[in-house]
Amino acid sequence: MLGHSFKIYNASAGSGKTHTLTKEYLKTILSPNHSFSQILAVTFTNKAVNEMKERILKSLYEFSTTRSDDKASIMFNDLCGELGIDRETLRQKARTTLKLILHNYGFFDISTIDKFNHRLIRTFARDLKIAQNFEVVLDTDLLLFEAVDNLLEKVGQDKILTQVLIEFALSKIDEDKSWDISFDLCKIGKLLFNETNFGHLDYLGEKKINDFIALREIIQGKIKKHKRDLIANANESLSMIQENGLTHGDFKSGYFPKFMTKIANGDFNLDFSAGWKQHFDTGPLYIKSCPEHIKSIIDGLHPRFSVIFTNIRETYNQALFLANIHQNLVPLTVLNAIQEEVKSLQEERSQLSISEFNTLISNEIKNQPAPFIYERLGEKYRYYLIDEFQDTSELQWSNLVPLVGNALESEDDQGGKGSLFLVGDAKQAIYRWRGGNAEQFLDLVSGNTNPFVIQPEIHNLPSNYRSHETVIKFNNDFFTATSPLLNNQPYKELFEQGNQQKTNTKKGGYVQIAFLEDEEGQDLDLLYCEEVLSTIDKVRAQGFSFNDISILVRDNKHGYILADYLTENKIPVISPDSLLVANDRKVRFLIDLLHFSSQPDDMEAGYNILYYLVGEHNNEHSLIGSNLHNLGDFLVKEYDFRLSDFKNMSVYDGLELAIKKFDLIKDSDAYITFLLDVVLEVEQKEGNGIVTFLSYWDRKKNKHSIAAPNNLDAVKIMSIHKSKGLEFPIVIFPYANSNIYKEIDPKLWLAVDQDQYNGFKEVLINKKKEVIDYNENAAMAYEEEQHMLELDAFNILYVALTRAERALFIISLKDTKAIKSSRKTHYSDVFIDYLKNKQLWSDTETIYSFGSLENTAPLSKNGSIEKSVPYQYTNKENPSFKIMTNAGMLWGTAQEEAILQGNLIHYILGLIKVREDVDSVFGDLERKGMVANKAIPTLKKKIMAVITDDALKQFFSKGSIVMNEQEIITENGEMLRPDRLVISNNSATIIDYKTGKRSNTHEKQLNTYAQVLERMGYIIENKIIVYINKDVIIEYI
Template sequence: MHNNSAHITIYKASAGSGKTYALTKEYIRMLLAAPGNYKHILAVTFTNKACGEMKERILHTLYTLSNNYDSVQYANELCEEFSLKPIELQKKAQRVLHDILHNYSFFYVETIDTFFQRIIRNFAKELGLHSYFGLELDTSAVIEESVQNLFQNIHEYPEIEQWLIDYSIAKIDDGKNRNVFRALLNDSSILFKEQYMQLTQKSIEFADIVTFFEHVDSLIQTFETNIRELAEKAIGIITKHGLQVEDFKGGSRSCMKPFYILAQQPNDKKYLKLEAILDTENWFTKTSKQRHLIGTLEQSGLLEITHSMFSLYMGNEGIIYRTALLLSSQKYSVGMLQAIQKSIDTYCRDNDLFLISNTNMFLQTIIQGSDAPFVYEKIGCFIRHIMIDEFQDTSQMQWRNFLPLISNAISEGGSALVVGDVKQSIYRFRNGDWSLLHSGIYNDFIQEISEISLSHNWRSRKNIIEFNNTFFQLFSSILQQKYIGTMAEAGLTEIPDKLQSLIPSLYADVEQLIPTRSNDGGYVNLHTISADKESKFPTLVLEQLLVDVLQLFEKGYAPHDIVFLCKEKKHISQIVTFFNEKKQEYPEYAQAFTIVTGEGLRISKSDVVQFILAYLQWMEQPENNFFRTELSVIYNRLQSAQTNDSVMQVQTKANILGDIPSISKNMSLHLITDNIIQQFSLHTHTQELVYLLDFQNIIYSYSKKNMVSISQFIEWWHEQEDTAYLKQEPQGYMRAMTMHKSKGLQFSVVFMPFVDWQYSRSNSTMICNTIDTDFSAIPFAYVSQKKEMATTQFAKQYAEEIMQQYIDSINVFYVACTRAVDALFVYIPENSQTNRISHEIVSCLAEYQLQYSQHTIDNTCIEIGTLDTQAISQSIANNLHTEYPIYTEKLELLPVPETYRFIERMQSSRHEQIQGIRMHRIFEFILSKNDIPVAVHKAIAEGIIEEKQYQEYVNYCTQAIEQSNVSKWFDTTYRIQTEQGISTPEGEKRPDRLVFTEANTIEVIDYKFTLETQTKHIQQVQEYVRVLQSMGYTVTGYVWYVLLHKVLEV
C-alpha cells in the first residue's frame, strides 16, 4: 500500500463525455502552473493515433490561447486560477509553446508501449541484450517460424516427438483440428497472455510435465477403479436376487442402469443419475412383476453402496477426480506449449530479437529491482506528473511497472491522473484489465484518490442518450440474473460475493446528462427479426438493411455518414458482398453502395494492383496461360466497373485485352509498373488511384532497399501483402468495421446488423492458476472451458471467467451503441439460443416496451424519435489524389510520384536555401513518424508553409523517414534530441539530430536538402563528432541528403 500525502485524480469518463478535452485542459493547467513542466509530465495513451491527437490538441490549444484567447472555452477559468490578466495568459501560453517547440524531444506524450520500450533500450546491457537487437512486433510470425523449426528438428527430441504424435491424435479424436501445425499455432497464442507469463516465470522442465501427468492419470485410475468395484458389487447384489436391469421401473432405462455403465467404463454424466436410486419409489411400480423381489433389495446393502458411490463422486475425492479429468484432456497441449516456448526463445536468441509482447515482463525485473530515479537517469528524463489515458485498458503488468514511478512522483510532490471507463473495457484479449480502474488503484492508493465524473454526453443527440441511459440500466440487471442462472445450471454451489451484483455495479454510472446546448432529436430504431430458421436471419437482416439505407439516402444523408459495426469480420464481408450485388439492381446508387472496410484498405484488394501483379508474373512466365487468363479476368472486371456493365456483359464484347502489349524488362521496377499503368490506362480508374499511388510508393521503397528483380519482388509481396494498408482511408463512402475498431470514433449514423454473438466461443480454452489445488506441482493449468469446471477445483476461476465474458459482451455492445451521433439502427433475432447476447437483449427490449410503450411501432420494431431530413450533400471526393503523374524515360531515376512533384518544385524554385530552412524547421519537430502531422501543422502556424501544402509535406516527410537506413533515427525507444546546442570555445555547435543508441553512444545526423553532395557538409559533421568525442561519447556521424535518398557515414 502507498500512503503518500499527495494526490491521484481519477476521471470517470463515459462515452462521449469529452475526456480528451478534460485531459488537454489539465495538461495546459499544469503547464501554466510551471512553464517548464512539460519536461516532467509523462502522458501515455494506448494507440499512435490517440497519441498524435493528444499532442495536436495540446499544441493547438496553446497556439489558440496565444493568438485567439476568446476561442478557448476555459480561458477565463485559467485566468482566475492563476490570477492572470488575459494578455498575461496569452504571453505565458506563447512562452510555453515556444519552449515546447524548441525542446520537442522533452514533450513526453507517447504510447505506453513506446515509453516502456525506451526503458528496455536503455537497459539492454543489464538485460543481456545486444545493443543492435531488433524489436519484433509480429509475434504471430515468430510463433510460426518457431513451430516450423520445432517440426524440422523434432527428431532430436524423441520424447517431444511422441507427445506431438499423441497431441495430433488427441486433436483428431476431439474433431477439433486435423491440421496439427495450425492447431499448435492457435494453442500457442496463450504464450503471450500476461496470466500465463506470470505463472510460468520459472522454466518448466519437460520431465516435470511427464511426471505431473503420470500423477494425474494415477488419480483418475484409482477413482475409477473404486467406482467400478462398487458398481460391480451393486450388480452382484441385483443378480443374486434373481433380478436384471429390465425388471425395474423404466425397463432397460431403469434407475439401475448407471451401475451397469459404470462397471464397464466410468462416465461422468452417469454419476449424478445415482441419486435417483436413493429413492426406492423409483425402483418399481404397482404393476411390476418382480415387485416383491425388488422390495427385498432395500435390506441388501444396495442403498449403502449407492450412497457410497454418490458421496464419493460429490465429495472431495470426486472434485479432485473431475479436476484431474479436466487436466488430462489437454495434457499433450501443455507439453507442446513448453516445447514451443523453448523454440521461440532459441529463435529470438539466434536472431537477436526482442519480442514486444515480452516488454512488460522484462520491465518487472528492471523497475521493481531499481529505484525510480535510477530508471529516469538511464532514460534521460525526470517525471513528476504521470497521466494515463484509457486506464481501463491497462494490463496488470503495465500497472505494476507504473506503480514505483507513480509512487516516486507523488513522494517528490508530483501527481498522477488516470482517465477511463470500465464500461468501455473491450480489449481483455490484449491483457486489458478493467478491475484496475474498478478497484485495483483504490487498493494500491488508499487515501490519495479523488474522483471527477464527466457526467455529460457531448456526442450523441438527446433521444440516443436517453435510450442508452435506460436500456443499459435494464440490460445490466437482466444480464446479472442470466449469469446467476447459468452458474446454478452448471452446478456451482456458491457464487463468490464479489460476483453477486457485479454487472449492475459497473453500470451504476451509465446515466449521462444531456447538455443544455445539445441538439434535441436523434433517432433510434430497433428491429426484432423473426426467422423460422437461424440460417435465414442474415438474409432477412440484409434485406431490411437495404430498405433503411435507401431511406437515409432519400432523407439526404450521404454515404460517408454511415457505418456498419459488426462483432465478427465474416459479417462485414456479407454486408460488402450484398451491397456490391445490389449495384446492378440500383445503378443510380452504384458508387453510394461502395463500402470501405479495414480489409478493403488492404492494397492487395485493389483490382488495379492485382492487374499489375498478374502482369509482372506474366512477364516472368509468358508461356503460362494461367497468368494471361487472370489478366483477362481482372481487366474485364475493371472495365465493367467503369461502364457499369456486368462482368458477363463485358466478356461478351470484343476481346478488349487482345494481344498483351509487351514491356521491356530493362527498366527499374517502378518504371515497369508505370508503363503497365499507362499501357492499360489504369490511372483512369479514379476510385483506384489511392491504391495505385500507395502501391507505387511501396515498390519504390522496396527498390531503394533491395537489389530488385521482378521475381524477388513478387515473392516479397506475397509475404507482405496482408500487412500493406492504405496510409489514408478513402473518403466519401459507407464504412464497415468491427466494434472493437470503432472505439474512440463517432459516426452520424450507426448500423448494427448482426447483434447475435455468443458470450463465449465453442471449444474455448483458458488458463487456470493451480495454487491452492491438489495439482500445484505445475503452476498453471491449460483446460477446456466448459460448464463441468463448476464442480472442479477451478470452480471459482471458471465463475470469474464466465463473468468476464458477460462483461466483455455488454461492454462491446455499449461501445457500439454510443458511437452514434444522429441515428442508431440495431437488428436482433427474435428467437435465439440462450448462449447468445440477443436472447437477453430481446428480454430487455420487452421490459423497455412495457415502460415506454409510446415508442413501439409493432411487435417487431421499437422506434424512438424521427429521422431528420438532411441537406442533400455530395459524397466527399478523395481530394488527395485526383490524377496520376505520368513519367517519361528521362525521369527514370527520379522517385515516386509524390516525391517527384515535391523535388520538381524545389528545383524550379530560386529559393532552394529557403526550402532547406523550411524542411529543417519541420524535421526539428519530428521525433517519430507519429509527430509528422503535428510538425507540419506547426510549420503552417508559424507561416513557414501554406495550409494547402499540408498533405504534400506530410506525405513527403513520411516517405523520407521510412527509408531503411534512416528509420532507426526516428525510433523513440531511443533517446533523441533535435537542434541541441553544444557550447565549445569556438562557439555553439547545433547538430540537427542526436540519437543515443546506448548510454554512452551517439549517432549525430545532419540533414541536407540540396541536390548535390558537398565536402563542407562532411566537414561540418566531422566537427560535431570531434566535439562529442571530447566529451567522452562514442560517436558516429552521418550526412543525410534527404532529397537524394542518400546517407554518407563520416
C-alpha cells in the same frame, strides 16, 4: 493552484474526456515553475495522441491571441479562475509556452504507452543487454510460424523431443484429426505473446521436458485407475441387482441398470443431465405399479446405490479433468522449446516483439528500491497524465507505479511535488484479450487498492456532450434496467449506478430497435443486409449523407458480408474489406502472375490471369480456353511480356515490369503502391525470391489495408473495437444478437496439489461447461471467467450504443425459443428483457422506436477533394538519366535544352499512332518519370500542333496501318528507319520529323525511303518532312 496531486476521473462516453485532459495539461504547464518538458501524458492509440497534441496547441494559440476585450473561450476563463491570474497574464504565458513547445517539440511528451516503453528500452538497451538497433516486431504470428518450423526441423536430432512430437501426432490420428501438429504448436505458442499468461509461463519455464513427460505418465496412470474404478463400481451395482433377484424391468424404464451396464462394458461417454440422475438420491428407482416386495428390495438397496452413483459421478469428473489436462500437456511440453526458437530468431535478426516490452521492464525493476532505468526519468518527469486507464494492463501499471510514486511522494528543489491525473471508464474496457483490466480501474476508484501513500480525489464527468437527448436517455435507461443480468455485484453496480449521464443542449434524437423474424430456412445474412439497406434509405430520405452513417459490427466477417451487399446495391462503402490490398483486382492479377511464373502448371492462376486480361471481351470463354495451355506465348504476343524475364528479376523489379507491360496504372493506384511497399519490406527483411514473398503473402495478405481519407462521402463499416473513441451522426448496429459467452478456444489455468502432480502447482485446461464439476476451485475459476465475459459483452454493447450523435439503429433477431428461456445468453435476450421491463414488448411487433428522426442541421461535411499522386516507374530498362552532350556544352545551356526538347518531342511522336493516344502516352511518360509534370502542358501543346494540323491530321486518324520507326533492311543490308509510315490500300505516306534548320540531306533521306518502299511494291502517295522548332513547318517533297 494545481490542487490535489492525485486525481481520478470517471469519464463515461461523450463526457468531454479529451477536453478535461487538455485542460489539466494546460493548467499544469501554465502554472508557475512548471515546464511542459516535465509532463508525460500516456494514452492508448496514436489517434488519441495526435488529437490531444492538436487540442493543446490550438488552445495555446487561441489563448495567446485572445485580447482583453475579446470574448474568450470557457476553458480560457476557467483557467484564469483556477490559476488565479488575469487574462493578460494567461495570454502572455500561453504565448511563451507555445513558442517553447514549437522550438523544443521533441520534449512535448504525449505518446502511447508502447511508444514510451519502446523509447525507454532503446535508451537503456545496453544496460538491458539487448542490441541498441533492435527492430520492433508488431506481428508475432509470422515469427511464431517460423519458430515452429525450425523446431519441427529438429525432429530426428533431439531424441526426447522427437519422441514427444511423434506421440502427439499419433494421438491426433487416433482422435481422427490431422497428424499435422504445426497448427497445434502455433496455437499454444500464442501464449508466449499474451501478457495474461506471462506469470504462468515464467513458472513453467523452470520445467524441463522430462518433468512434463513424468507428469503425463502420472496422469495417464490416474486416468486408467479411474476407468477401473468406474467399471468396478458399475459391476458392484449390477451384482447387487442380480444377487437380490431383480431384473432390469424392475427399475423405472430400466434406466439405472442400463446406465451401469454401459459403464461395465467400458463405454465412458457419460451424461449426468437426465432428470433421474439429477435426483438420484431422493427420486424413486421404480414405477408406481411395481410390486411392493420389489419396491422394498430396491428401497433397501437405494442407499448403497446412491453411494456407488456418487462415486461414479465424482470419479468420472476427475477422469474428465485429467483428460483435459492431458490434452494440453504435449503442446505445453514443447512450449519452452518454441520459446527458445523464438529467442534464437530474434537474436539473429536483432528483433524484439512489442509484447515483450512490459515484461522486460518489469523484470528489471522487480525487487529494486530505486530501479536504475527510472533514475534519470524520475528527475525529468514530475507530472503524469494517463488516459484510457481501463485498457492499461496490470503489468503496464505496475511498471509505471515506481516512476509515478517517486513524483507523488518526493519533492523537487523548490519543495513542490509531482502529480498524477488518471482518466478511465470501466464500462468501455473492451481490450481484456490484450491485457486490459477493468477491475484494476474499479479497485482504484473504490479504494480497494492504492499503490501510493496519497489518497486519490475522485471526480465524475456528469454530462454527455456527444449525443442528442433521446439517445442519452435511452442508453441511461437501457443499461440501468438490464444491469441485473450481470451476475457479479461490482459489475452490476457499475452499470446500475454509474450510467446516469446528464443531457446537453442538443434536443431530439432517435433510437430504433428492429427484430428480424428467425424462421427456418431463411438466409439471416440476407435479412440483415436488406434491413441495413432499408435503414440507409430511410436515413438518406431525411437528408443525411452517406458519410454521416457508420455501421458497427462485432465480427469482421459480418462487415465483409455487408460491404459486398451494399456495394452491389450501389451504396459507396469504406470498410476493412474494401480497403484490403489483397481484394484489389489488379493486385490479385499480379499475385497470380507470381504464382504462375513459379508454378507453370498452376492452372487456377493461369485462368485468373486470362480472365483479368480478356474478362471484358465478348468471347472471353473461347479466348481463355484457347490460350490457357500456351499462356506464355499469349503474353509475349499480346503484351511483349516474357515470363522468363519476369521470373529472373527480383519480385519488386518483376512487378514493376508487369505494371508497365500490362498498363495497370493509368494515373495512381494506392493498392499497387502498397503492394510494392510490402514487397520491398519483405525483400529487405527476408530475402529475395518469388517463393519467399508468396509464402509471406499467403499468411499475411488479410492484414494489409490502405488508409482511407476521413471525409469521403461513403458509408463507413468498422468493428466496434475500431469505433472506440469515435462518434458518428448515425449509427447502425446490425447482427445485434451476439452470444454473450462465445469464446474461441478458451483456456484456464488451475491450481493443483504439487505433491500429486509431479511438482506442478498449476495446469492448463480447456474451458468448457464440464469444468464446474471438476472441483470447487475449478468451478470458482469457471464462474469468474463467465462473469468477465458478461462484463466484456456489456462493455462492447455500451461502446456500440454510445457512438451515435443523432440516431441509433439496432438490428437484432427475434428468437422465439430464447424468448421463453429465463437464461439470457444473447444480445437479443438483453434487448427483449429491456422492452419487457418497460412493458413495451409485444410478440407481434418487430420495430420499437424512441424519439423522431429529423435532420434540422446536417452534420455531414463535403467529401474531401483529392489530388492523386502519379505513380513513378523506376524504369530500369530505360533509366531516366539526363546525359549532357558535347554539342550541348559547346552551344550552351539554352541550345542544349532546345536539342533535348526536340529529341523528346521526336520520341513522343514515335509513341503516338492515332490522336486518341495522346493522353495515355503522356500519362505513361509521367508515371515513368521521363517527363516532369510541369513540362507536360508545353510538350502536349507542341505535339497537338503537329497532329491536328490540317495537312497532317488525316494521317493521325483511325483506319490506316501506322508503323512508327519501323526498321527496313535493304538488299545491301543497310538499315533504314522512317519516323512514320501510314499505309492504306497499298499506298504509303512517309513522314519524318526534324529539328533545327532545313537541309538538302533531309530530302535525300526521304527519297531513299521512298525508293526502297517502291521496290517493296508500295505506291508512294506523300513524302512529308515536319520541322519542329519554335513553330511547326510542314514541307511536302
